[in-house]
Every structure is written in structure tokens, then in C-alpha cells.
Amino acid sequence: MKSIIDGLKGKDLITTQQWSVEELKETIKLSREFKRLYYYRGIKGIPRILERKTFIMLFYAPSTRTRSAFETAMTLLGGDAQYIEARMTREAEGEAIKDIAKMYEIFGDAMGIRILDKAIDFIYGRGNKVLREYAKWAEVPVVNMADDMFHPTQAIGDIMTIEEKLVNLENKKYAVMWGYAPVIRGYCSINSEILIATRFGMEVTVAYPRGFELDEKIIETARENSEKSGGSIELLNDYREAIEGAHVVFPRSWCSKKLAELGESSFGERELQIHQKYRDWRLKREDLDLLDSKAIITHVLPVLRGFEADDEVMDSEKSVIYEQAENNLFAKAAVLTLVMGGLL
Numbered sequence: 338m339k340s341i342i343d344g345l346k347g348k349d350l351i352t353t354q355q356w357s358v359e360e361l362k363e364t365i366k367l368s369r370e371f372k373r374l375y376y377y378r379g380i381k382g383i384p385r386i387l388e389r390k391t392f393i394m395l396f397y398a399p400s401t402r403t404r405s406a407f408e409t410a411m412t413l414l415g416g417d418a419q420y421i422e423a424r425m426t427r428e429a430e431g432e433a434i435k436d437i438a439k440m441y442e443i444f445g446d447a448m449g450i451r452i453l454d455k456a457i458d459f460i461y462g463r464g465n466k467v468l469r470e471y472a473k474w475a476e477v478p479v480v481n482m483a484d485d486m487f488h489p490t491q492a493i494g495d496i497m498t499i500e501e502k503l504v505n506l507e508n509k510k511y512a513v514m515w516g517y518a519p520v521i522r523g524y525c526s527i528n529s530e531i532l533i534a535t536r537f538g539m540e541v542t543v544a545y546p547r548g549f550e551l552d553e554k555i556i557e558t559a560r561e562n563s564e565k566s567g568g569s570i571e572l573l574n575d576y577r578e579a580i581e582g583a584h585v586v587f588p589r590s591w592c593s594k595k596l597a598e599l600g601e602s603s604f605g606e607r608e609l610q611i612h613q614k615y616r617d618w619r620l621k622r623e624d625l626d627l628l629d630s631k632a633i634i635t636h637v638l639p640v641l642r643g644f645e646a647d648d649e650v651m652d653s654e655k656s657v658i659y660e661q662a663e664n665n666l667f668a669k670a671a672v673l674t675l676v677m678g679g680l681l
């Protein structure tokens with residue numbers, strides 16, 4: 338265990354695929370420990386193991402949860418987080434990423450970056466490339482706070498929640514269903530949930546209308562994960578078939594391949610017309626009868642209520658969305674602790 342903790346100090350987290358299953362399990366174990374300590378003793382229960390450490394957070398895109406969770410995590414651990422909006426930096430004037438990374442490596446002990454959606458005109462891969470450029474130059478660990486491909490800390494918090502609820506993940510069916518939305522959404526949470534669930538041995542089904550296929554490389558990686566873990570991945574074009582007997586259902590919109598290739602600025606209006614054809618792709622109260630009797634409904638949030646899923650679903654006894662958000666706080670605290678060497 339010590340060698341796992343040693344090995345994570347200074348390590349980037351751009352996708353969970355970069356971390357071994359053992360490293361991810363150790364992170365979840367630490368998240369649970371933080372949660373337990375917090376429940377027993379409140380903030381006093383959390384050791385100030387990142388005291389005088391600074392996490393620099395660079396946001397190219399908005400956030401309701403992630404920013405707040407990372408800031409609270411640093412407060413709990415006795416350190417500080419700096420919130421920096423990319424638009425308020427000199428980058429727009431042409432400052433090189435290398436120089437920004439080198440400055441923040443002096444001022445901080447780790448860097449977080451969020452870059453997705455409108456910030457990259459929804460063009461798939463563009464944000465991840467920027468993030469990797471920061472990681473290339475920064476000597477401090479770089480944590481992906483969501484780019485257009487991955488949202489690793491979200492996935493860690495979510496698998497922690499699913500495991501808390503289902504106890505044993507093997508042979509449990511995790512259905513990720515495309516949901517209608519009148520807005521454009523990217524792939525990071527979908528990719529990340531599929532990748533982590535297949536590594537933890539779950540039987541993943543993904544349902545989407547034709548034209549909304551996912552990145553083939555991600556699916557290939559998920560297949561390889563499944564071969565190693567004993568899980569599986571199945572792709573379907575019927576959401577009811579996908580959720581039948583499911584133990585976990587995640588209803589979430591994502592954009593078409595075409596939009597991810599051409600960008601919102603040139604394909605956005607046509608994209609939303611295509612979405613209109615699939616308005617019935619919405620998780621409804623009656624759909625819950627198709628699930629396993631102990632099934633849970635998850636969502637990374639924000640959920641588009643009345644579009645991706647009905648209020649009766651998201652507010653039902655099966656919904657664990659607020660527990661996910663809570664676990665995401667502790668998962669982020671664990672990631673920050675490990676990459677900044679807080680346990681050493």
C-alpha cells in the first residue's frame with residue numbers, strides 16, 4: 338500500500354486509465370476514510386495534511402459543483418485553492434501555455450484545469466490537447482477537472498457511490514442512456530463512467546440513437562478493460578432494452594459525432610433539430626419498472642429535468658444524485674491528498 342501512495346505523489350490525473358485499478362481502489366479507500374472522519378467529527382476530523390499547500394484551478398469553462406468541491410476539499414485539508422478564470426489571464430493575448438504552466442508550478446503545489454464545451458466549440462479532443470500541453474510543461478501534478486474527453490475525479494466519486502449502494506459490482510448492469518436535451522452536451526462524463534465501470538467488472542450497456550455513437554477508441558479501451566476485469570460493454574439503439582434489469586441507470590445527453598467534428602458554431606442549429614427527433618428518449622417513472630428492484634439512478638449533474646429524465650425519477654427513492662455530489666467532495670480530497678503527497 339505504501340508503494341501505491343508513494344507512486345501517486347506528483348502523478349497527473351488526466352484520465353482514470355492512467356492510474357492502475359489498485360491506485361483507484363486506494364483513492365476510493367481514502368475517500369471513504371475522509372467521509373467517515375467527517376461524519377464522526379466534522380471538519381475537525383479531517384487531518385490538515387495539505388496545510389500551506391496551494392491548488393491552482395484554471396477554468397476555461399463554467400462549473401456549479403467541481404470548483405466548489407475542490408475548494409472545499411482544500412479547506413478541509415488545511416490548504417488553499419486559487420480560482421482563476423482563463424479569460425482573466427494573459428492567455429488570450431497570446432501568452433504561451435508553457436509559460437503559464439511554469440508560473441503556476443512556482444506558485445502552487447498542483448494544478449487543476451477545466452476546458453470543455455463552449456470553450457472549445459465542442460470540438461472533441463481540442464480541450465484534452467490543451468490539458469496535456471499543461472501537463473507536459475508543469476512539474477507539479479495536473480488534475481483534469483473535466484475536459485472534452487474525461488472527467489476522472491467525477492468517475493472516481495461515482496464508482497465509490499455505486500459500490501456503496503450495490504456493495505459488489507461484479508455482474509451488475511450499468512446502463513448509460515442518451516437522453517434528449519435542447520442544449521448541446523459533451524462526452525467527458527460518459528467516457529469516464531464507461532471506462533471506470535468496465536475496469537471495476539461491471540456489465541455496461543450504452544444506448545443512443547443512431548448518429549450519437551461514441552469515440553471508437555474509448556469503446557475499444559472499455560472492451561480491453563472488460564476482458565481484464567470480467568465485465569462487459571454492449572452498445573444498443575433502444576434505451577428500454579438497455580435499462581432492462583439494470584442496477585444503475587445514468588440518463589444523460591451527449592452530442593452527435595457530426596457536431597463533435599464540426600463544432601457548435603457551424604453545426605449547432607442542425608444538431609438541435611436532430612435532437613428533436615428523439616424527444617422520447619427521457620427516463621420516465623414508468624421506465625423504472627424495467628429495472629432491477631434495487632436499482633439506483635445516477636447523474637453527474639447538472640441533470641436537465643424534464644428532458645433527460647423526469648422530476649419523478651430524479652426525486653424518486655432510487656435517485657442517489659446528492660450522495661454522488663457528496664462523495665465527489667471526498668474523492669477530490671483524496672485525489673488532492675495523494676497527488677500532493679499529503680500522506681507521506
Ligand code: CP
Pocket residue numbers: 399400401402403404483491637638639
Ligand atoms: N458534475 C460536474 O462536473 O458539475 P459542474 O459542471 O457543475 O462542475
